[in-house]
Amino acid sequence: MTRRAVIAGTGSALPKRRMSNAELAERVDTSDEWIVERTGIRFRHIAGEGETTATLGADAARTALDAAGIAPNAVGLIVLATATPDQTFPSTATKVQTALGIDDCVAFDVQAVCSGFLYALSVAESMIRAGSADVALVIGAETFSRILDWEDRTTCVLFGDGAGAVVLKAEDSEDRGVLSVSLHADGRHNSLLYVDGGPSTTGTVGKLRMKGQEVFRHAVVNLATVLGEALDRAGLSVADVDWVVPHQANRRILEATARKLGLPPEKVVVTVDLHANTSAASVPLALDVAVRDGRIRRGDLLVLEAMGGGFTWGAAAVRY
Template sequence: MAVRSVILGTGSALPPHRVSNAELAEKVDTSDDWIVERTGIRFRHIAGEGETTGTLAADAARAALAAAGREAKDIDLIVLATATPDQTFPATATRVQAALGINDCVAFDVAAVCSGFLYALQVADSMIRAGAHRRAIVIGAETFSRILDWEDRATCVLFGDGAGAVVLEAQESAGPQGRGILAARLHADGRHNGLLYVDGGPSTTGTVGKVRMKGSEVFRHAVVNLAGVMGEALDAAGLTPADVDWVVPHQANKRILDATARKLGLAPEKVIVTVDQHANTSAASVPLALDTAVKDGRIKPGDLLVLEAMGGGFTWGAAVVRF
């Protein structure tokens, strides 16, 4: 038996303001057909006044705690993945900590864009396995609408706002049938910065900047990198694609999801798809999709999951989890 990080509960939060492709087409030179054909996206949620990455993250954390049957005082670690923090500093995780009423726990942010939740999950898992912490909340939260160029139809139609969270707890477990995070693999390659980035920052322009992307190049790298890292994580867990019950991917583009599944020989019915309803919520997309599938009953205790994501940097990663 060994200590593993077990997902006790999931939670999510979305801004109430839901925007359809048709509504976007009234402001941007685009159409519902154009967006759906190229991305699979039909709706996205956009944060309004008073809604921030921190408020969405706190709401998702509360939902995850309720689902886990735990209280805020039980948590001794908060890791929040985001590319759109409330402030340059302090970490948005500390705002979540305060919102939850936790007076003292380790709390910090992780920045790996769309792969952020996978990075945060492995960081928290490593700290739990090392014995430094017992229970953690891992959150992916974004308000990407705040860094979009609403005159660039190639990017502004792709993204939405939201948050997702999981509660992890140290438990003794063994073998591939035991619950918990079985294996994870992460990568980064900074040579591709210019393919997906924000054209601003505190130490360069002194501005927040806007999202810029070369979509066709990102697509090509995504399919190869995601299939590769999923295979690595499964190998590390001593499992194969045939053992997988559900893939919970980063929700960037329906065509990327389909192509990645084909490359691994996975049936499309095993892939959780929420990109049509949420668009690309960056670091929030994996935990949002996970919570959606848990809540609607598709993902059940004992199921084998593969979580995967790729984002700007490039960064990418995958985790094999027995739910």
């Protein structure tokens, strides 16, 4: 038997305010038809006063722990993926730790933008497999609305805020849990998707900038390739997959990736219409939605995949 990291529970959290395309059209030169046709997005949630990456992450973590039937004091590791931390330091993970009432555990952040959850999952899974932890919280949480240029209609329509979390628990199993992870990065493409600020360069937070068509072109190729890599490493094929849980960036990217792989669209979990692009929160948020509505069931083979600024990209094969 092999020591593996098994998903024991999932959770998610969204800000109270939900913004429709029509409401957004009152702020910038756009329309519901324009946004839906190009992205599939209809709504996004926007963090309000008192709602931060840490509060959303903590709420998602509580829901995941409840689903797993595990008390917070059993958690030995928190890995939180975000590009929008509450503070430059300390880590947002330590704020979640405090909010959950955990006095002592390993807690840190991972920054790989939209691929962040896959990177965090890989780190936590490796630590569990190595015996460094028995129970881990892996969280993706973002408040991207606070780094958007609300006068740039090509970017501000695409993003929303939210959080998703999974509880990983060590279990001896041959075919259950995280079976494989494949990760990549290529910093040559920095200028295609980035934030034009930072403590070391401008001393400001900055705003998100993106060349959408170029990102789309890279995304379809990279996501299809890395999904195949994750399956190959697990000794599986596309035909074995029950569900693909992708980063929710754009419906056209999801559809194009599925076509490239020969996957039927009904096997792809799509929540981009409800939440828009929530960066590192997007994969665990979509996973939680599909678990709670009954689509994803125990024993299903899942492939989680994402690509983000950097570029970074990755995929994981998971037997749920």
